[in-house]
């Protein structure tokens with residue numbers, strides 16, 4: 139019997155795979171997270187994400203970062219560790235910046251806690267010159283993140299960089315980091331985030347569908 143790190147209910151492991159990597163969440167909590175595992179091209183850079191930025195993820199990451207529940211840090215990557223470790227074995231993880239004040243207040247760095255299970259070299263190349271939370275900004279204020287993130291002085295830029303963050307919503311933070319790194323010409327630059335904003339689904343109404351079918355039939359008939 140194992141105890142779920144989120145709901146504290148006991149559960150039995152059900153797969154042989156679980157003997158190698160024991161699950162940290164019960165099946166209900168695991169399935170409430172909206173896993174999507176996407177790899178996309180974003181401004182010419184590969185970005186890999188695991189989850190939709192949905193309600194369960196939002197509650198869990200809040201529980202970790204605001205309620206200081208450090209036990210939740212490994213739950214997001216747990217089942218992906220062997221794959222990610224192999225894929226990024228040549229990379230150095232570069233953490234998205236957090237203001238020193240926030241780290242002191244929390245007593246831990248959430249990104250270090252989340253990503254340390256990959257056992258890859260980690261660096262903090264960036265810092266924020268003032269406390270700034272993307273989620274609390276509106277409209278054009280969000281753009282100002284470009285002025286808040288700076289490259290630390292005297293740092294050596296690794297050649298194979300994997301930029302990591304927990305959440306990507308507007309992408310302004312990631313864009314700011316890329317703009318600072320690109321002039322240094324790293325050999326490889328990729329991005330890994332836990333969660334991204336849900337992709338907009340384009341609803342096709344029945345009327346449009348019927349119109350298309352009608353047009354197609356007419357064209358075929360007359361063509």
Ligand SMILES: [Zn+2]
Nearest residue numbers: 142145164167
């Ligand atoms: Zn649970």
